[in-house]
Amino acid sequence: MGRNDLARHALCLGRRPTVSSTGELRHTALDALHRALGATMTDFAGWDMPLRYGSERDEHNAVRTKAGLFDLSHMGEITVTGPGAAALLDHALVGNIGGVKPGRARYTMICQADGGILDDLIVYRLAEQEYMVVANASNAQVVLDALVERSVGFDAEVRDDRDAYALLAVQGPESPGILKSLTDADLDGLKYYAGLPGTVAGVPALIARTGYTGEDGFELFVKPEHAVELWQALTKAGEAAGLVPCGLSCRDTLRLEAGMPLYGHELSTSLTPFDAGLGRVVKFEKEGDFVGREALTEAAARAEQNPPRVLVGLVAEGRRVPRAGYPVVTGGEVIGEITSGAPSPTLGKPIAMAYVDPAHAAPGTPGVAVDIRGSHEPYEVVALPFYKRQK
């Protein structure tokens, strides 16, 4: 072990920790509970968050086979309301937000005028004239600022609701059963990517069937003062089903297995959605202008004529783990770069996502290796995701 390794290792989830202007870490409403549970905490985007409670592999496997409970209160909620809310979001974001029905949610992105991705978002339409935009913790301020700036001239209010919500997620095959024991809400009628207001364990909550794990699951937005009560009720209700508290470390391996992009790794301001293979989120057919339309139109044409690097999956033959930034090689030639890598608890092998030249992107392409600190380790190119749950 090196002198600095313990400090350096703490979390390589990628988004660089951005300490608040005062230099102090922010704490969620569940902070004391995490400490009582013996969590290993880490600085994540200026928040002191649970990395893991015990073994991250056990937590990962619990979500795949039973259920896991996450504190995601660091995520950034922004409420957009008013008669012009839909028009504002259609202008500010690349998706067709006016077309989202009340009670449903959509995965979308906010781009710069040059088409670069500022953040990826989930937008919930809570009512005809009310939306909740959920941004990544590391980008919450950037997204808020952009929405406020882009709201000029629209009959809509953009409200910073980051302090208004705690966010708990219950993920895994047992999660519907656990939640059903605590709510009268119609969970069977709640589709994937939908949300409805309800009561869970006596606590008013926005219940959303969303998540970032590749499993069925729910995200519960509640007032911070109700977070501890809800956490404890979920823990108790989930005990028999094998629910365990889970930290951000296993959240990262779960999303990686599910092939889901992470901002700062697969997405950045230097990539357009077309470069990231997510051009489908850009809805040119929607009415009116939107920020980035011109640049994205060009990016789409460019991608058509001269395909950019392709995001692929890589599975190791050996045991060494590729990390973000490592070169992907064939022969002596660099053909791409790792964006995320980790040992996959489900596959039992190291896996990675990487952007590679299109000529080497087909599943099964021979001769592909990852340069792991000077050693070229053989990797198999596979289609994403690595893991898809059985429905």
Add this chain to the structure above:
Amino acid sequence: MSNPNELRYSKEHEWLSGAQDGVSTIGITEHAANALGDVVFVQLPEVGDAVSAGETCGELESTKSVSDLYSPVSGEVTEVNEDVVNDPSLVNSAPFEGGWLFKVRVTDEPGDLLSADEYTAFSAG
């Protein structure tokens, strides 16, 4: 966690056993193993390699990170723990026992190795 009294410790979070016969066993501490998280790959020096105190001699890879392994003493590697190569989780489950890493016939050791109590205080700070 408790650090065995009969061992000595480096500030790089290795432990080493006493060397009556001139051979020390080396591993990483429970504190270090906990901080790393699940260890998934270890690269150890080879038998016959010369290692130098304070210099890199291998790698420990966990779910989230990779860390260099340093030798706390100078000497020649006499044995490596093949069990831990085959099952790196031993570093987590038994850092002071089955998770030992390698043995060195010691020729020189630095003067700043810590006692269990000193290391406990150091790693708590």
